[in-house]
Amino acid sequence: MQDALVERIDAALESAISARKLAPAIDEAARYAVLGGGKRLRPILALRACLAAGGEIDDAVPAAIAIECIHAFSLVHDDLPALDDDDLRRGRPTVHRAFNESVAILAGDALQCIAAEIAAESPRNPLPILREVLAGTRLMIDGQSYDTEGVFPDEVREEEDRLRLIHRLKTGALIRAACRCGGLAAEADAEILERLDRFGTAIGLMFQIVDDVLDETQSTEHLGKTGGKDRASGKRTFPSIFGLEASRTEIRSLAEDAVLQLDGLDPEGSKPLRDLVAMLAVRTR
Amino acid sequence: MQDALVERIDAALESAISARKLAPAIDEAARYAVLGGGKRLRPILALRACLAAGGEIDDAVPAAIAIECIHAFSLVHDDLPALDDDDLRRGRPTVHRAFNESVAILAGDALQCIAAEIAAESPRNPLPILREVLAGTRLMIDGQSYDTEGVFPDEVREEEDRLRLIHRLKTGALIRAACRCGGLAAEADAEILERLDRFGTAIGLMFQIVDDVLDETQSTEHLGKTGGKDRASGKRTFPSIFGLEASRTEIRSLAEDAVLQLDGLDPEGSKPLRDLVAMLAVRTR
Numbered sequence: 173m174q175d176a177l178v179e180r181i182d183a184a185l186e187s188a189i190s191a192r193k194l195a196p197a198i199d200e201a202a203r204y205a206v207l208g209g210g211k212r213l214r215p216i217l218a219l220r221a222c223l224a225a226g227g228e229i230d231d232a233v234p235a236a237i238a239i240e241c242i243h244a245f246s247l248v249h250d251d252l253p254a255l256d257d258d259d260l261r262r263g264r265p266t267v268h269r270a271f272n273e274s275v276a277i278l279a280g281d282a283l284q285c286i287a288a289e290i291a292a293e294s295p296r297n298p299l300p301i302l303r304e305v306l307a308g309t310r311l312m313i314d315g316q317s318y319d320t321e322g323v324f325p326d327e328v329r330e331e332e333d334r335l336r337l338i339h340r341l342k343t344g345a346l347i348r349a350a351c352r353c354g355g356l357a358a359e360a361d362a363e364i365l366e367r368l369d370r371f372g373t374a375i376g377l378m379f380q381i382v383d384d385v386l387d388e389t390q391s392t393e394h395l396g397k398t399g400g401k402d403r404a405s406g407k408r409t410f411p412s413i414f415g416l417e418a419s420r421t422e423i424r425s426l427a428e429d430a431v432l433q434l435d436g437l438d439p440e441g442s443k444p445l446r447d448l449v450a451m452l453a454v455r456t457r
Numbered sequence: 458m459q460d461a462l463v464e465r466i467d468a469a470l471e472s473a474i475s476a477r478k479l480a481p482a483i484d485e486a487a488r489y490a491v492l493g494g495g496k497r498l499r500p501i502l503a504l505r506a507c508l509a510a511g512g513e514i515d516d517a518v519p520a521a522i523a524i525e526c527i528h529a530f531s532l533v534h535d536d537l538p539a540l541d542d543d544d545l546r547r548g549r550p551t552v553h554r555a556f557n558e559s560v561a562i563l564a565g566d567a568l569q570c571i572a573a574e575i576a577a578e579s580p581r582n583p584l585p586i587l588r589e590v591l592a593g594t595r596l597m598i599d600g601q602s603y604d605t606e607g608v609f610p611d612e613v614r615e616e617e618d619r620l621r622l623i624h625r626l627k628t629g630a631l632i633r634a635a636c637r638c639g640g641l642a643a644e645a646d647a648e649i650l651e652r653l654d655r656f657g658t659a660i661g662l663m664f665q666i667v668d669d670v671l672d673e674t675q676s677t678e679h680l681g682k683t684g685g686k687d688r689a690s691g692k693r694t695f696p697s698i699f700g701l702e703a704s705r706t707e708i709r710s711l712a713e714d715a716v717l718q719l720d721g722l723d724p725e726g727s728k729p730l731r732d733l734v735a736m737l738a739v740r741t742r
Contacts, residue, residue: 195599197606249566254558273539274605277562281534281569282598288573289591292584299584302577309570313563314480320559321482 174216174444180229181215182207184237188290194282201271201279202286206244209262213379214350215240216448221351221368224434224442227296227358234294235301235353241287242309243346246316248280255320263396284309297356304356308349315341319407335408336377343383344376351375364437371433371445378426379452384409385419386457395457427453459501459729465514466500467492469522473575479567486556486564487571491529494547498664499635500525501733506636506653509719509727512581512643519579520586520638526572527594528631531601533565540605548681569594582641589641593634600626604692620693621662628668629661636660649722656718656730663711664737669694670704671742680742712738 185206194202215236222232251258251266252273259269268276291305292298318324319338328337351372355365384402388411392399402409410419430449434442470491479487500521507517536543536551537558544554553561576590577583603609604623613622636657640650669687673696677684687694695704715734719727 192595194595195602195606195608196610197608198599198602245566249562252559252562254562274537275602277534277537277539278598278602278605281530281565282595284566284569285591285595285598289588289595292577292587292591299577302587303574306570306574306577310477310479310567310574313567313570314483317480317483317560317563320563321480323480323482325481 177216177219178212180233181212181219181236181240184233185240188237188241188286192286192289197271197275198279198282201248201267201275202244202283204270205248205267205279205283206241208264210240210244212240213452214243214347217347217350217372217375217445218354218357220445220448221354221371222357223354224437224445225355225358225360225364225368226438226441227354227360231294231296232354232357234290235305235357236350238287238291238301238305239308239346239350239353241283241290242305242312245280245283245287246309246312246346248276248283250316252276255316258398258401260392260397291353294357296359301353301356304349304353308346311341311345312343315339315343315345318342331408331413335410335413338408339377339380339410340373343380344373347376347379348372367433367436371430374426374430374433375449375452378423378430378449381410381419381423381426382452382455384411385416385423386455388412388416390456423453462501462504463497465518466497466504466521466525469518470525473522473526473571477571477574482556482560483564483567486533486552486560487529487568489555490533490552490564490568491526493549495525495529497525498737499528499632502632502635502657502660502730503639503642505730505733506639506656507642508639509722509730510640510643510645510649510653511723511726512639512645516579516581517639517642519575520590520642521635523572523576523586523590524593524631524635524638526568526575527590527597530565530568530572531594531597531631533561533568535601537561540601543683543686545677545682576638579642581644586638586641589634589638593631596626596630597628600624600628600630603627616693616698620695620698623693624662624665624695625658628665629658632661632664633657652718652721656715659711659715659718660734660737663708663715663734666695666704666708666711667737667740669696670701670708671740673697673701675741708738 218236219229219232248267250256252268258266291302294301315338319342324334328334351368355368387402390399427449431446503521504514504517533552535541537553543551576587579586600623604627609619613619636653640653672687675684712734716731719730
């Protein structure tokens with residue numbers, strides 16, 4: 173069923189980009205960025221959250237692929253030389269390496285724009301879904317700026333707090349938005365939305381801590397992106413600040429928190445989300 | 458009255474950015490980019506088009522400032538070293554010069570996101586206005602890619618056609634969107650929307666040809682941005698392809714076209730738009 177969802181998401185992404193008839197240079201780079209594999213975690217979460225909230229999958233497809241376009245745009249820009257300066261992504265050259273820097277900047281811009289267009293096409297609750305996608309995007313950009321520029325609000329002084337702020341925004345905000353969008357597409361009530369919100373917050377942080385641990389413990393070849401890069405660049409990560417053991421404990425605890433939130437949802441409809449949490453907690457790439 | 462509109466626009470921009478409580482580095486750069494002067498042509502057009510279509514100015518303010526944020530984002534990214542590599546904008550260092558490249562990329566991204574958020578807050582016709590802003594943004598990015606990458610659709614082979622395509626998209630699409638958004642904010646009927654559409658198309662192209670002519674004939678000091686840059690960089694411009702005299706003739710002809718479209722609108726309400734066309738045709742910066 174996961175494979176069927178991924179096929180569905182890939183087909184919808186392909187058709188949404190084709191429909192725009194972008195300028196050739198942008199079109200090619202945008203396809204390369206969006207259709208070049210990836211776990212599709214965020215769109216799967218949006219679709220699964222919609223099903224768990226009693227909705228129809230069709231209603232969540234625009235939100236799901238909008239969020240994947242935002243994720244792809246953020247990777248393209250974050251990989252740029254002026255930001256994280258990465259050469260490898262999903263086992264292939266990054267967009268500015270495969271094409272050039274100007275195309276990477278413009279294709280990222282176009283993907284952000286297309287994402288909002290797609291979100292606004294949602295059959296149910298288009299404006300709330302759009303607002304959710306945009307708020308998640310803005311917070312994600314804030315998070316990237318904390319990570320890259322290192323300029324924090326005055327009240328966030330401790331290294332631990334800064335790291336948590338970065339993770340909550342840079343990775344967490346869009347994952348949380350994906351879960352909330354699923355609920356909005358199902359026209360879920362406030363209580364279910366709140367549960368999906370907390371679920372998304374927990375797995376968003378968990379996902380990033382797992383990422384931090386993998387960067388520390390896995391090879392570049394295995395990851396399909398540059399491994400050991402966080403430590404080499406002196407980046408704040410969970411293992412570097414709290415240690416590997418504490419990071420693993422936090423992962424387990426967040427996985428439990430996430431599953432707990434699902435108790436208020438339909439047991440059968442939410443089972444795939446439980447399975448997903450278990451899988452994400454022990455993933456090795 | 459123009460000054461009152463500009464004050465209104467500046468205040469709305471300031472308040473829309475403040476409301477987002479962006480990360481400090483992004484907040485500072487976004488303010489620098491958006492609040493650092495500029496002609497405010499696009500938001501003025503949106504507000505004036507709304508009035509000319511019989512609407513209330515308040516209803517067009519979100520669309521107007523959303524479009525100005527898109528314009529600002531496009532300038533920040535287009536000025537980057539990988540694109541037009543400009544050091545000067547509105548008489549001041551460009552964002553990546555005043556701050557750094559990563560902040561410029563992220564602040565541009567944030568401004569695009571905020572623009573969509575603001576457009577979606579329009580009191581009337583929020584979804585159609587949002588779609589208009591996003592379509593204009595996407596076409597503008599396409600136009601920038603034609604200009605920067607020089608990769609055109611197979612059927613656009615002649616230099617003249619390529620130049621017209623670039624101008625229509627890179628500058629024209631957002632100006633046209635501004636005019637249409639004004640009409641949508643006034644809940645104008647299809648005929649008035651079509652007139653505003655043609656009006657916007659004409660002045661969009663006119664505006665860019667005037668810009669091309671000024672780049673050729675005015676000093677950097679006078680323009681507040683690098684003059685003579687198009688010729689120095691071998692860029693396609695109206696004067697370089699058609700000559701200065703033919704460019705001036707085209708400007709006059711487009712100004713007449715534009716004014717003609719206003720004949721179907723309220724004569725008093727559309728008078729400021731006529732005056733604006735006359736002013737734009739003879740501007741010297």
